[in-house]
Amino acid sequence: MENETGEFAEIGRICTTLDRFYFKMKSKLIRCAEKGYVGWEDKDNIEMILKKLTNNLSKKDYVDVANLAMMLHFLTAPIMKE
16 A cells, blocks of 8 residues: 555646646647537437547547547436535
8 A cells, every 4th residue: 555645646646647638638629619519418419429439449539539428428427416
């Protein structure tokens, strides 16, 4: 088991990695929206999003995979009470 210092270092690496990845996700979504790609929040697009996710996974475009997974999660997850 890691000591407290090691745990804090691990948490720092996780947070830094997530921040960098989130920035890439957000930047790509904004660029796509500026190009006119809209409508992801429509449940009628779930099958198309799944196909895009599979295609991007085979291309190893993990930023797009994460964005598409986020969309699917939003469209299919039960509404959570805050």
